[in-house]
Amino acid sequence: xxxxxxxxxxEASLIATVIVFVSGVFTAWAVTIDKKSKVFFDxxxxxxxxxxxxxxxxLLLILFGKNSFVGEFLSRFGINMxxxxxxxxxxxxxxxxxxxxxxxxxxxxxVDSIYIDAAKTIGMSRLSIFTRIRLPIAxxxxxxxxxxxxxxxxxxxxxxxxxxxxxxxxxxxxxVAVYTAMQSGNRELASRWVAVILCISFLxxxxxxxWNEYLGRKKK
Amino acid sequence: xxxxxxxxxxxxxxxxxxDFEAGNGVFGLLGPSGCGKSLTLRCIAGxxxxxxxxxxxxxxxxxxxxxxxxxSPQKRxxxxxxxxxxxxxxxxxxxxxxxxxxxxxxxxxxxxxxxxNGLEKHYPHELSGGQKQRAALARMLAAEPExxxxxxxxxxxxxxxxxxxxxxxxxxxRDFGGTVLFVSHDMDEVFRLSDKVAxxxxxxxxxxxxxxxxFEKPNTVASARLTGCMNISSLVCDEQGVFASDWGITLPCxxxxxxxxxxxxxxxxxxxxxxNGADVFECEIVRITENMFSYTVFFRNKGxxxxxxxxxxxxxxxxxxxxxxxxxxxxLRPVHEKLxxxxx
Numbered sequence: 001x002x003x004x005x006x007x008x009x010x011e012a013s014l015i016a017t018v019i020v021f022v023s024g025v026f027t028a029w030a031v032t033i034d035k036k037s038k039v040f041f042d043x044x045x046x047x048x049x050x051x052x053x054x055x056x057x058x059l060l061l062i063l064f065g066k067n068s069f070v071g072e073f074l075s076r077f078g079i080n081m082x083x084x085x086x087x088x089x090x091x092x093x094x095x096x097x098x099x100x101x102x103x104x105x106x107x108x109x110x111v112d113s114i115y116i117d118a119a120k121t122i123g124m125s126r127l128s129i130f131t132r133i134r135l136p137i138a139x140x141x142x143x144x145x146x147x148x149x150x151x152x153x154x155x156x157x158x159x160x161x162x163x164x165x166x167x168x169x170x171x172x173x174x175x176v177a178v179y180t181a182m183q184s185g186n187r188e189l190a191s192r193w194v195a196v197i198l199c200i201s202f203l204x205x206x207x208x209x210x211w212n213e214y215l216g217r218k219k220k
Numbered sequence: 221x222x223x224x225x226x227x228x229x230x231x232x233x234x235x236x237x238x239d240f241e242a243g244n245g246v247f248g249l250l251g252p253s254g255c256g257k258s259l260t261l262r263c264i265a266g267x268x269x270x271x272x273x274x275x276x277x278x279x280x281x282x283x284x285x286x287x288x289x290x291x292s293p294q295k296r297x298x299x300x301x302x303x304x305x306x307x308x309x310x311x312x313x314x315x316x317x318x319x320x321x322x323x324x325x326x327x328x329x330x331x332x333x334x335x336x337n338g339l340e341k342h343y344p345h346e347l348s349g350g351q352k353q354r355a356a357l358a359r360m361l362a363a364e365p366e367x368x369x370x371x372x373x374x375x376x377x378x379x380x381x382x383x384x385x386x387x388x389x390x391x392x393x394r395d396f397g398g399t400v401l402f403v404s405h406d407m408d409e410v411f412r413l414s415d416k417v418a419x420x421x422x423x424x425x426x427x428x429x430x431x432x433x434x435f436e437k438p439n440t441v442a443s444a445r446l447t448g449c450m451n452i453s454s455l456v457c458d459e460q461g462v463f464a465s466d467w468g469i470t471l472p473c474x475x476x477x478x479x480x481x482x483x484x485x486x487x488x489x490x491x492x493x494x495x496n497g498a499d500v501f502e503c504e505i506v507r508i509t510e511n512m513f514s515y516t517v518f519f520r521n522k523g524x525x526x527x528x529x530x531x532x533x534x535x536x537x538x539x540x541x542x543x544x545x546x547x548x549x550x551x552l553r554p555v556h557e558k559l560x561x562x563x564x
Contacts, residue, residue: 117267118306120293122320122363132319136310 001192004169005177012085012160012173013153016092020149024100025142029130032108042105049098053158056094060163064090087164088171092153099152103145107138140215144208151204155197221398223247223367227263227273227283236260236270236423246393246400248414248431250407250446256423257403258303261369264401265300266293277367277399299365303372305356307344313355314340320363330358349377350385357392368393369401374409386412407448411435419443437560444483444562450534451484451554455561461498466530468521470498471559479561486516486536488558492551503550506532515542519550 031041048056064071064081074081081087111134119129157175164171166180174193181190222243229236236256240247249257262268264275266282269290275283282296283289307316313336318327331337334354344352353373360368373389374382390413393400404410410417411431418428419442427434427443438444441452453466462471464482471482495502503519517535525531535552 112306114302114304114306115308117262117265117293118300118302119308119319120267121265121296121298121300121365122323122359123294123297124319124321125294133308133310137308 001189002168005172005174005193006196008085008088008171009154009173009175012088012092013150015089016096016153017146017150019089020093020097020100020153021146024097024145024149025104025135028101028104028108029134031105032134033126045101046098048094053091053095053156053160054162057091057159057162060087060090060094060159064163082163083165083167083171085164085171088160088173091159091163092156095156095159096149096152100142100145100149103148104138104142107141107145108134110141111137143211147204147208147211151201154200221278221367223264223399223401224274224276225260225264227260227270227275229259229263229268229270234423236263238420238423238425240418240425240428242399242401242416244397244399245415246390246402246413248410248417249401249403249420250410250417251405251420252446253405255420257405257420258371260420261300261371261401261403264296264369265298266291266296267300280366297364297366299360299363299368301353301356301360301368301370301373303375305344305352307347307352307356307359309344312341312343313347316344316355317359317362319359322364323359323362326362326364330362334358350381353377353385354388357389361392361396367399367401368396369403371403372405373402374404374406389413407435407446419446421446436558438483439562440564441481441483441562444481444560449483449485451486451530453482453530455479455482466526467501467533468524468526468531469501469554471554471556472497472499473556473559479563481562481564483560483562484533484554485558486534488555489535489552490555491541491545492553495551497553499553499556501533501552503535503552505547505550514538517542519552 027041027045031038061082062068064074064087066072066075066082071081079086081090115133115137116129119133124132155175156173157179160171160173161176161179166172166176172180174197178190178193178197181187181193222241224241226239227236234256236259238256238260249260251257259268263270264282270283270285272285273283274281274285277296277298281287281289282291282298307313308319311319314327314331317330318324331340334357336351336354336358339347339351344355347355370389374385377385386409393413402410402413414431416429417431417434418425419434419438420426421442426446427439429439434443435447438447438449444452451467453464456463456465462473462482463469464471492500501519502522504522506518506520508518509516514536517537518532519535520531520533
């Protein structure tokens, strides 16, 4: 069995998870500080959660296509988004970003504002309040978000197939492999990939459950 | 050093409107919970923004709504000791104290100053109540504040520990030298620690005075009540003298035109053998409460009922004196020099 879909899935999801984590936490921080913009940004950043993946794929194609400004700009640096692993990362990023953003914002909101007030009165800067107080206190609540982000990125299909395509060995992820195998009548191959995906998803969810359980016990 | 505060902030069903000046030494803010004491401190610290007004520390303007000045809390350099201490739970004691920009160089000095040696690597949840308070004080002072504010610093401590730490706070306030704002709802605490006191009720300052003056002769009914005086009566002035209409006695004092109320603390009664004057109560005892070292006696002037609640008075006496008294024939006279008169 060619295991390249597993490798491609892992690669795309891991890269996407790292980018989602950094940008999601940063965005959540900015929205936590500036409460006025909260409703607007919450709406915008949660939108990918409800949009059909085909719509996301379509929008990504418009954004990164050869004729777009962004696409042209990136291609000057030799970065090609369409029909490449980059595209798969972009698709995974877009669909999993809301998960990280929502979890991180929830975790930041859980941080008792009295610590932030105390930090301000002793003269700590915004940045050091973020790195030394907000993030360390909110951190345990974000672990679950990271795992779920990874799992969601791994499961992405619709947007991926639209922007990254279905090139075996290059952009074919596991979820796309299941689809392709079924299309070509290879039930056995499809069921193998289904088993792999089930295992990874199951492990992700159970680790989140166990972690939350552990946090709950620790609080008591 | 002088702190000038004159701010207003409106909420849906509460309005803060305070105005005071505090010099060097401890300035106490006394008031019931929810009266706006902590909110005032939060406005001074810059955590909360008043709707309008001015906050100045000497020549440094911290807030001025008309000039559009609103310094960040970081730039105000106002130390704030929170009621719950707010030690960062993810940091050790040492990290807490050195968290501020100035804290790094001051850390070891303040650890020994507050007898925290040996606890450097402990996390806040591993410290006792008293240790937490000392750690929070150390963290606040290590940041080199220009003034200091203490928000109910003893409310989460046991009584025993409370009295011991009061001494420490008094010492720190003296050594600090600048302005110390101290907020509490406990009048005994405020009396022990403060030099000057402002009484707050419902978002407004009802009285400001040096503490002795305030506790001995409050200027308003609200401050009399909040400093623990339970005997207050309206006054009616006529040719015969001054009639305390809630108590039913006439006070043989000079003309008191303009004053509407009189007050007498529960400790300030003298015991008489008979009703030898118009200012003597013939007591009808309503209820007696036994305290550890004294009795609190609720009484009425016999046969006198007035419209308000004020006709039941409170008298406090030590146990020996009380045991020797004839409870059937008890006559009490308010000590005239200790009575105080209030306009409103």
